Amino acid sequence: MARYGLRTLAVVYLLFLLVLPVILIIWRTFAGGLAPFAEALTSPSALHAFQVTVVVAGWAVVANTVFGIGVSLLLTRHSFPGKRLLNAFIDLPMAVSPVVVGLALILVYGRFAPVGGLLESWGFQVIFSTPGMVIATVFVSMPLVVRALVPVLEELGDEQEQAAHTLGASRLQSFLRITLPGIRWALGYGVVLCLARSLGEYGAVAVVSGRLVDQTQTLTLFVEERFQNFDQPAAFAAATALALVAVLTLLLTKLLRPKD
Amino acid sequence: MTTDTARRPLSPPRTPGGEGRPRPRFSTGTATGLGVAVLYLSLIVLIPLAVVVWRSLDQGPGFFWRAVTTPDAWAALTLTVVASAIVALINLVMGTIIAWVLVRDRFPGKAVVDTIIDLPFALPTIVAGLVLLALYGPESPLGVNLAYTRAGVVLALLFVTLPFVIRTVQPVLLELDADVEQAAASLGASPFQIFRRIILPNLVPAMLSGTALAFTRAIAEFGSTVLISGNLPFKTQVAAVNLFSQIESDNTTGAAAISTVLLAVALAALLLLDLLQRWGNRRG
Missing domain, CATH: 1.20.5 (Single alpha-helices involved in coiled-coils or other helix-helix interfaces)
Structure with a gap:
């Protein structure tokens, strides 16, 4: 009972x-059928937001994948002082509010900050522009690839890599032929999680983008702005598109998740 | 392939950074990699966060205190902590129950239920808020309107923190040996006694870890509360939203002060989590 x-x-x-x-x-x-949905998502603003989202998330995923592979190899295959500290710092972004992330980046890379001012004088704008949005997205999704790779790399051990070295393989060869095939499912899992988090980021991007319609507006910002402007069909259509991506992500991670 | 490797002259095992020499404690390859990783981490995460803390304190503790205790900031911080505590408690109970049902119960469609638990992690937070507003907003088909209320804030936080307790308790419950429970039952223990004396003590570390994670997430949450709370100062505005409006009105020092409080609470919760996990490991 x-x-x-x-x-x-x-x-x-x-x-x-x-x-x-x-x-x-x-x-x-x-x-109302498929037509209004398609119409709401193919308006110039929606298409622009879609394009901005893809560019920002794309760069963030590339950066975090390279960083994720490098750092997880460092954490599992090398010994150095301060390893536990580095390990703890990797998880730090998970505990930070997205809005705090945005503020932190403005205080360093904003127009009136020393670093941001210097970059601006070289003609490179970070805040209220794509680079700032990419950095914000990288920040919030940083631990995902690392956390997917570390347990698998630990499980694999380095015996095969050592064997390859003794047989004369270069480090690149042993990485491409031995390590990479061993971690490919975990890497796929981490990349999918990172992509989903990057596509869906709202708070940090809302702060650093300046929310300029048709300029720095991503899909999540589009959802909010359309809803506040009483354009429910467009807000709902974009939200549904993002929700469908989330469901797809869920199914993909289910397939890729390391079985134990 | 075997012949090929056999013909190759045997070279001494290579260690990164030096051939033949005894393996150094800290090779050049490691140093380069570590340098790049630390630089990258510093530029994106560590320096910006340090600047936030420094900016909140550089005008003295008095200024920090005044910025945190302005009526609207204080109201937002209090609401955030209280709502997060309520949400953490509900998660503690419901998360454990759901994990229990997913591990010990059997019913058609269980695999689907198990899969959708992670949906709040995959769904963008702004979409989570919009979705809740559709069912519990002014146009609610259920006739329940929680828009612009504190209950709406709690609901949004419950949505985004749903997976934490479930996903920490589930693996522990899977590992739990049913033999001990059967032995207790055969010796006349009631189901309640079995739960209290055998199952619960094993689950407590995982339950508390999940609760701490949910609390940390709730403290930091922004996107899901934006639409459903209406951001009414003194009523439904949570700390992250108050912070956002301070940034928008260029009150950088005030914003930095609130950020520092949020960071401190999150770090305290993570520290507690680390202690809980060590406690759990020692018991397990």
Whole structure:
């Protein structure tokens, strides 16, 4: 009896907190058929926001993938003083509020900050422009690839790599032929998580982008701006598109997740 | 391939940074990699965060204190801490129950339920807020309107923190041996006694770790509360939103002060989490 009670409680809780809200918004978006959905997403503003999102998330994923592979190799294959500290710093972005991230970057790279002012005098604008949005996105999604790779690299061990070295393989060869094939699923898992987080980032990007419509507006900023301007169909359509990407991410991570 | 490697002259095992020499404690390859990683981390994360803390304190502790205790900032910080504590408690109970059902119960569709638990991690926070507003806003088909209320804030925080307790308790519950429970039952223990004396003590470290993670996330949350809370100062404005409006009005020092408080609370929660995990490891 208790079993049915708990099961019902769990299912009802998830239904009302998670399932019904998401289904309702998808249903409302498609209530008028596919045409209004397509129309709302192909307006010039929406297309521009989509393009900005892809550029920012693309660069952030590339940066975090390179950094993630490098740092996880450092953490698992090398010994150096301060390793625990580096390990702790990698997780720091997870605990920082996205708005704090935005403020922190403005205080360093803004027009009136020393570093930002210097870069600006060289004609390189960071804040209220794409580089700042990329840095903000890199910040918030930094730990994801590292955390996906470290356990797998530890599990694999370095015996095969050592063997390759003794047989005369260069470090690049042993990385490409031995390490990379060993971590490819975990890497895929980390990259998918990082991409999802980058596409969906809102708070940090809202601060550093200046929220300039048709200039620095990403899809998540588009959702908010359209909703505040009482353009519900466009807000719902973009939200549904992002929700569908999230569901796709979920299925992909389910496939890629390391089985234990 | 075997013949090829066999013909190759045997060279001494190479260690990065030196051939033949005894492996140094700290090779040049490691040093270069470490240097690049630390520089990258510093430019993006460490220096900006340090500047925030420095900026909040450089005009003296009195200024810091006044910036944090302005009526609207103080109201926002209090609401954030109280709402996050409520959310953490609900997560502690509901997360454990859901983890229990996912591990010990069997019903059709369980795999689907298990998959959708992670949806709040994948869904952009602004979409989470919009989605909740659709069901619990002015146009609610259920007739429940939580828009612009504190209950709406709690609801948004519950949504984004849902997976933490479930995902920390679930693996521990999977590892738990059912034999001990059966032995207790055969000796006449009631289900409640079994839960209290055998299951609960094993789960407590994981439950508390998940709760600490949920609390940290709730303290920092911004996107999901923006739409549903309406950002009414003194009523529904959480700390991150108050911070956002201070940045928009160029009150940098005030914004830095609130940021420092948020960072301090998050670090304290993470420290507690680390202690909890060590405690759990020692017991396990």
